Amino acid sequence: MSRQSQLADDGSLSAQMALRQMLTGGWLTQAVYVVAKLGVADRLKDGPQTAEQLSAALQVDASALYRVMRTLAGYGLFEEDGQRGFRLTALGRQLQSAVPGSMRALAIWNGEVPYRAWGSVLHTMKTGRPAVPHVLGMRLFDYLSEDREAGHVFDEAMTGLCQQVAQAVVSAYDFSGIEQLVDVGGGQGILVASIASRYPGARGVLFDRPSVVEEATRVFRDMNVSDRCRVVVGDFFESVHGGADAYLLSSVIHDWDDEHALKILRNCRRAMNGRGKLLLVECVIPDSGGPLFSKLIDLQMLVVTGGRERTQSQFESLLAAAGFRLNKVVQTAVPECVIEAVPSQAASPGRLRSDADD
Amino acid sequence: MTDSGTSVGSPSRHGSPLAPPQYVLARLMTGYAVSQMVYVAWRLGLADLLTEGPRSADDLAELTHADRSTLRRIMRGLVAVGVLRQTGRGLFELSEVGEYLRKDFPGSLGVMAVCSEESYLAWGHLLHTATTGETAFDHVFGVDRYQYLQQNREAAGSFNLAMAGLSTQMADALIAAYDFSRVTRVVDVDGGDGALLRAILKENPNVFGVLCDTPYVVAEAAGQLSGEEMKGRYEVVAGNYFESVPAGGDLYLLSHVLHNWDDENCLRILRNCRAAVGPEGGLLIAEMIMPARLEDASSAYPLVMTDLQMLVMTGGCERTEEEFGELLSAAGFRPARVIPTRSLESLIECVPA
Numbered sequence: 001m002s003r004q005s006q007l008a009d010d011g012s013l014s015a016q017m018a019l020r021q022m023l024t025g026g027w028l029t030q031a032v033y034v035v036a037k038l039g040v041a042d043r044l045k046d047g048p049q050t051a052e053q054l055s056a057a058l059q060v061d062a063s064a065l066y067r068v069m070r071t072l073a074g075y076g077l078f079e080e081d082g083q084r085g086f087r088l089t090a091l092g093r094q095l096q097s098a099v100p101g102s103m104r105a106l107a108i109w110n111g112e113v114p115y116r117a118w119g120s121v122l123h124t125m126k127t128g129r130p131a132v133p134h135v136l137g138m139r140l141f142d143y144l145s146e147d148r149e150a151g152h153v154f155d156e157a158m159t160g161l162c163q164q165v166a167q168a169v170v171s172a173y174d175f176s177g178i179e180q181l182v183d184v185g186g187g188q189g190i191l192v193a194s195i196a197s198r199y200p201g202a203r204g205v206l207f208d209r210p211s212v213v214e215e216a217t218r219v220f221r222d223m224n225v226s227d228r229c230r231v232v233v234g235d236f237f238e239s240v241h242g243g244a245d246a247y248l249l250s251s252v253i254h255d256w257d258d259e260h261a262l263k264i265l266r267n268c269r270r271a272m273n274g275r276g277k278l279l280l281v282e283c284v285i286p287d288s289g290g291p292l293f294s295k296l297i298d299l300q301m302l303v304v305t306g307g308r309e310r311t312q313s314q315f316e317s318l319l320a321a322a323g324f325r326l327n328k329v330v331q332t333a334v335p336e337c338v339i340e341a342v343p344s345q346a347a348s349p350g351r352l353r354s355d356a357d358d
Numbered sequence: 359m360t361d362s363g364t365s366v367g368s369p370s371r372h373g374s375p376l377a378p379p380q381y382v383l384a385r386l387m388t389g390y391a392v393s394q395m396v397y398v399a400w401r402l403g404l405a406d407l408l409t410e411g412p413r414s415a416d417d418l419a420e421l422t423h424a425d426r427s428t429l430r431r432i433m434r435g436l437v438a439v440g441v442l443r444q445t446g447r448g449l450f451e452l453s454e455v456g457e458y459l460r461k462d463f464p465g466s467l468g469v470m471a472v473c474s475e476e477s478y479l480a481w482g483h484l485l486h487t488a489t490t491g492e493t494a495f496d497h498v499f500g501v502d503r504y505q506y507l508q509q510n511r512e513a514a515g516s517f518n519l520a521m522a523g524l525s526t527q528m529a530d531a532l533i534a535a536y537d538f539s540r541v542t543r544v545v546d547v548d549g550g551d552g553a554l555l556r557a558i559l560k561e562n563p564n565v566f567g568v569l570c571d572t573p574y575v576v577a578e579a580a581g582q583l584s585g586e587e588m589k590g591r592y593e594v595v596a597g598n599y600f601e602s603v604p605a606g607g608d609l610y611l612l613s614h615v616l617h618n619w620d621d622e623n624c625l626r627i628l629r630n631c632r633a634a635v636g637p638e639g640g641l642l643i644a645e646m647i648m649p650a651r652l653e654d655a656s657s658a659y660p661l662v663m664t665d666l667q668m669l670v671m672t673g674g675c676e677r678t679e680e681e682f683g684e685l686l687s688a689a690g691f692r693p694a695r696v697i698p699t700r701s702l703e704s705l706i707e708c709v710p711a
Contacts (some may be wrong), residue, residue: 015453015454015455015457015458016458016465017659017660018440018455019396019441019455019458019459020660020663021659022392022393022395022396022439022441022455023393023396023397023470023473024389024393024663025388025389025390025391025392025393026389026390026393026394026478026481027389027393027481027484027663027666027667027670028386028389029386029387029388029389029390030390030481030482030484030485031484031666032383032386032387033387033484033485034484034485034488037485038485038488059489060488060489060490061487061488061489061490061491063491064487064488064491064669065488067662067665067666067669067675068484068488068666068669070652070662071662071663071665071666073652074652074658074659074662075382075386076382077383077386080651080652082651090379091379091382091383093379094379094380094383095383101380103380103383103384103387106384106387107383107387110387110388110390111387111485114390114391115390115482116482118390118391118394119394119475119478119479119482121394121395121397121398122398122401124425124428125398125402125424125425125428125429125432126423126424126425127425128425128426128427128428164380285434292438293381293384293385295434295435295437295438296388296391296392296435296438296439298431298434298435299391299395299431299432299435300388300391302428302431302432303391308431333378334380
């Protein structure tokens with residue numbers, strides 16, 4: 001590869017280099033995984049350390065660790081001080097365990113099960129099924145409850161993501177005027193607690209399976225919203241808690257095919273009794289091109305979990321079939337958007353636009 | 359319907375250099391999904407099917423026996439990363455980047471060499487290498503890469519093809535940077551398919567070439583050196599540079615050999631070269647040289663990535679000028695000068711110490 005061919009005339013990466021960057025994406029995943037798993041960022045929080053110091057404390061190979069960290073320094077996770085010392089950057093701090101929205105667990109998660117699943121992506125190409133059962137011998141969520149360590153990493157990863165999404169949603173969408181909010185399938189309750197915390201006039205209900213109660217109660221207490229937020233146990237495929245003026249579904253619909261998604265949405269529609277707002281927090285795939293991260297997240301759903309991200313027109317027709325009208329899409333600082341919908345006059349059980357209609 | 363001023367389709371919002379740290383990190387963390395998407399495109403031969411012109415996703419699914427809806431989503435991802443483009447009619451076509459996935463495109467094989475299943479599996483065990491220092495490839499496959507390639511003819515075939523693609527690209531840069539005209543007998547110690555030697559002989563009519571490699575490789579090497587103009591100008595020697603290097607040359611070439619090996623093995627190779635070279639002869643090393651300190655990601659990229667590939671796959675490394683100097687003097691050579699080329703490799707000219 002010649003020095004000339006690295007850069008195109010306009011100074012951008014040449015096509016060949018651009019392709020090489022893509023092909024080596026997995027290497028970077030593993031390099032980030034190594035420093036995340038070893039907890040390097042936590043060890044650097046009080047100041048720079050050399051690879052030798054780090055490797056002695058972590059009991060790893062000094063030369064190999066140095067070469068991995070040197071690479072990541074090139075990508076801005078660390079700064080090298082010239083004496084083999086590494087200092088944490090703003091980027092690297094995201095890998096600390098205790099920062100809000102920490103990405104450490106997500107980096108570990110990505111380097112393990114999803115990485116292995118993507119190694120069998122040709123299986124997904126042939127069958128249309130996620131690759132996880134193919135490589136692990138069981139479905140993802142069965143695996144997560146069987147392998148406690150993996151389950152723990154996954155939960156922590158999702159907590160970090162939820163914190164990021166909650167912060168972005170609360171900053172981007174105006175919840176004022178909403179008095180009663182039901183977060184349907186809201187897991188640990190981070191989003192509903194963040195909204196209640198920002199809007200003192202709002203009361204929140206977390207509607208989810210019994211298994212979330214303990215953790216959500218702790219989240220409500222930690223965020224000082226226990227007096228205004230509570231958990232109601234139920235199954236959104238059967239019915240949804242009624243009487244609120246806003247219903248929130250955050251990263252729920254993308255786990256399900258159209259048939260199941262419709263069941264959930266229709267149960268929300270029934271609980272709303274013709275009034276209030278439905279708020280979906282989901283990635284929206286642009287109908288046209290555009291290099292958006294949401295398309296990558298869609299592929300993660302394809303290969304790992306078996307869900308899917310939808311385009312705006314797919315959301316429109318899904319919502320219409322459940323008796324809603326899409327009102328607006330509000331962008332946030334994360335790939336997830338807030339899709340605001342209201343009950344339409346009459347549910348229109350028209351034909352759904354399927355994936356093949358795009 | 360979107361909020362005023364912001365469009366759902368605004369390009370590259372999360373990929374810009376100004377993106378918040380979470381995004382930069384998220385892109386690094388999900389890099390494997392991008393590499394595997396490209397791997398899918400390569401394995402299914404999508405680029406070859408698009409050479410004649412744009413096609414629909416359904417059309418391609420039928421031709422490649424892939425799941426229709428899955429292929430559509432993967433192709434949407436390939437559009438997002440810039441390998442494919444979507445035409446006004448919703449058909450897919452190749453971008454400039456995607457052209458490199460055509461099997462008949464110059465340079466494509468070299469680029470795709472990193473796309474092997476073996477490489478992906480080995481990289482999944484980088485943590486093992488970081489923890490123990492042991493080469494991940496050996497850990498995963500139970501043999502080192504050279505033994506593996508000897509046992510797996512298919513893997514070896516695509517690897518050699520890829521390396522041939524790379525050496526053809528590099529040969530021009532090397533002969534432009536170094537004057538071979540004063541040399542009478544050049545020995546390419548690990549000559550592969552002979553692409554580099556051929557380029558040198560072609561440019562320098564008075565030079566005689568000796569091509570060395572393992573018996574298996576040299577058996578196939580004659581292809582590059584065949585033809586009327588090469589007749590009587592070269593010989594092929596099967597051997598093993600860990601045992602000996604043929605004597606009698608006045609210039610010995612080590613192109614992309616040393617970075618495959620740790621210091622101990624490099625010393626064995628260099629000492630065998632030293633034993634073969636005459637007092638007036640020389641050694642020419644073609645390798646990338648690692649700067650003592652890396653400046654920024656884009657210029658350092660090919661170097662550090664190749665270095666890590668060596669860490670994971672072969673147990674070798676990319677070396678700084680100082681590290682080369684130490685190896686060379688331990689083997690009885692003195693580096694005379696370092697000559698940059700227009701490719702990423704530099705030439706280190708050495709003489710017996």
